[in-house]
Amino acid sequence: MSAPARILGTAGHIDHGKSSLIRALTGTDPDRLAEEKSRGITIELGFAQLQLPDGSALGVIDVPGHERFVRQMIAGATGVDLALLCIAADDGVMPQTREHVAVLELLGIRTCVVALTKCDRVDAEWRELMIGEVRAFLRTTSFAQAAIVPTSTRTEEGLDDLRRALAEAAARCEATHARSGARMPVDRVFTIKGAGTVVTGTLWSGAVAVDDELEVLPTLRRARVRSVQIHDQPASEAQAGNRTALNLSGLSTDDIRPGDFLATPGSIEPTDRFDAWFTFLSPIRERKPLKSGARVRIAHGTRETFGRLLLMDEQPSISAHESAYAQIRLEEPLPVSAQDRFIVRSYSPVAVIGGGVVLAAHPRRRTSPTGADRELLDALRAGDADAALAAAVRMQAAPFTAADLARATGVQPTAAGASLRDMAGRGELTALGSTGTYCARPVLQRALGAIDAALLKFHAANPHERGVHAADLLARTKLKMSPDAFDAVVALAVSEGKVHAEAGTLSHPKAGAGARAAEEQLGQRMLQVLEAAGSTPPALAELFREAQAGDQSLAYRVVNALEHEGRIVRAGKELAFSAAAFAALEQAVRDHLAQHGRATVAELKDAMGVSRKYAVPLVEALDERRVTRREGDARVLA
CATH class of the missing domain: 2.40.30.10 (Translation factors)
Known part of the structure; x- marks a missing residue:
């Protein structure tokens, strides 16, 4: 048999012959439970496969028709591409017929074939009357043009006609769900x-x-x-x-x-709220308007959970057969995605009262949308991906990536990325290097202005400081963006000469120049002292005094910078040697150990020509640099 490309779901009132019809069409009994067989009703979902005359196949979901099992009907209908609505010729349109059709419409199913079942129980005149009743009922639904096929499972009347009608309907219907991930x-x-x-x-x-x-x-x-x-x-x-x-x-x-x-792992992020276009229905009985904030049951996929339905724009209530934007606040998270369909049932008594389509799966917690919010919702409702992305870009108050826009709009990340590259190419956005991060021009200008002001303020308060670390600068700017996004903005500012970056710090190119010049001058004075001292340099405190360092934090920062640049070598906490002096002392140790194999600190002291005050920290520094290795009280070449 061919693998099914579409899913057919049954619908209709209890005892209108859904399961019998599926059994006659497929040869498979969809009733799995003994209780179902003994009672003659479907309690849980049943499944079968229907081979069609054109060689294609349909997967079949047989759903319960009893009002007590509407929840199972919703669960089954969530994956359906086309519907087989069963209406008994001797009974006509019944309450669950209307409720099931409402569910099918709310789930976005647009293709339906009607089987007028049990035609062997009525005469030709009654049959035509029922066909007219069914057509009148469907006229106000999405299924006004649905084929109506008289059938009988007892006489097998109409079964071939029904198979042909289903094949034609399957050929023209589109898959209900279309995403790349599983x-x-x-x-x-x-x-x-x-x-x-x-x-x-x-x-x-x-x-x-x-x-x-x-x-x-x-x-x-x-x-x-x-x-x-x-x-x-x-x-x-x-x-x-x-x-x-x-x-x-x-x-x-x-x-x-x-x-x-x-x-697919990572493809969907569960959410505790979503924005939606909601339709309030009253398919069975007249109802009062539904108040904003009402506690309801939200059915999505095969799960049902409780939530609050809050109408937007401070709308206090919604009347039957009206639609409106709403935010659904859930009591437990659901893995919804943009364009998913959902059903709403009343809290008590339980009945289908509406449903709709998910527009934004991860919105802000608000019910008073801004103009930009409204643009995004309108674009999502219209299914206009380009307009939705453009609206989402205008809403971004910080740098963003294609993944951020995909999360906001439901557009696939690859499509969002392509659209962002096009917008950047047209000059509508600024690409922040090759990081895949983008920024709207007004947002970027505000960020650069905040960075400039924060650096100037920092240098005014800390004239001897060379700069500030990125994390500290982000806090000082009070910009609401992630560290990665901020790093991308800073990198752009550095490339444009608006920020100076050196040794892990950021500074203003003008205000920080004085501090950098002071550091460089102090560094030169320290080097002069150390080079003159050779193998017997002063301790750091004396070095700072001789070099006229003044500020201790500045002095230590300069020492660290000179060490990082390889111009001096630290030995212990209090000594620093010029690079040339340390290299000469290291060579003396290497030569002595190469000749004698091993030596004590006292022997190495004599080899280097220094006092023990210098020998001990020097030998320990050589150990750390893996020039020497300690063996007992002696040292050997590592």
Whole structure:
């Protein structure tokens, strides 16, 4: 059989023949539980595969129709590309018919075929009457043009016509989910003896292959795929649109539960809030307006959790069949992504009251959007990626990367990166070196101004200090950006000559020049003293006095700089030698040890021609530099 490229989901009122129809079309009984068979109703999701006349195939999800199991219906419908709506000819449109159709619309499913079931129970006149009733019902929905096919599983009437109608519908429908990374909401978890943990679900996007590593969301645990099955058949890889079973290593059934997601590691960040375009419906009974801040049930993928629905722009409530921007605040995180669909059910009594589409998965916590916020939401709602990226750029108050914009808009990072490069090429953005970091020009000018002011203030308060470290400068500027972003701005400022960087410190090119000149002059005076002293230099305190250092912190900073440059060599805490003097003393030690093999400190003292005051720190310095090695009381060449 062909691997299914689309998923077909059943919908309809209880006892309207969904499972019987799937059994007749596929030869597979979708009712898995003994309880389901004994009661004649579907309680949990059932699965099958339907081979179509054109050689293609559909994965089939059979969902419960009873009002008590609408939650399972939502879970099953989340991965559906097209729907098979079953309406019994002897019963007509019923409450769960309306509720299921509302769920299908809210989940963004736009393709539907209607099976008018149990036609063997009615005469031709009643059948035509029911077709008219169904057409009138669908006229106000997204499925006004859906094919209506009379069928009977008892006489097999219309089954071939239904297969052809499904093949035509499948050929023109688009996949509900389209992303590059793998995403699969888990609807079943169980253990197989000798194999371990197995999970099943509808693969929303991407592909999963044997040995792939996947991330469990929202817990962030990792697992490796041991084996893959597509509709009970072993496979090396599953593609998006398939009913998939995965045998996972590294996880127990306590580590992953129905409602969790499996995804490519790092591709989705769970969130406790999201911005959405929300539609409030009243598919079954008239309802009062829904108040902003109401506690509701949010169904996404195969999970349902509680949250608060807050309407934006201080809108106090929303009436039935109206839509509005809202921010959903969740009581537990969900792995939502931009353009995902969700369903909202009332807290009590439980019923489907609306749903919508996720626009921004990681928004700021606010319900009064700014003009820029509104531009972004409008662009995301329209599905205009370029406009969304442009709006997101205008909202950035700090340097940003393609990953930052992808997080804000839901646009894939590669597409966001390409758009940023184009904007930088047109002069709309500034690329901060080759770091992949960008900045809007007004933001960059404010940052450079803050750096300039902070450095001037620093030098005024610390005239003898050569500069400040980057982390300290970031704190002084009070700029709200990450250290990496700040480093990118500083690097640009350095390249343009607006900041001077040396030896790990940053300074103003004008205000810091005096301090740098003072350091260089003091360094020259210290070198003159040390070179004149040769192998018997003064202690540091005396060196500072002779060189007229004045400020002790400045003096030690100069000593450190001279050592870093290799112009002097420290020996212990209190001595420093000119590089030439130390090299001569080192050579004397090398020559003595080469001739005698080993020597005590006293013997090396005589070889160097210095007193013990100098010999001990000199020999220890040579040990640290791995010129010599201590063996007992003697030294040998290392």
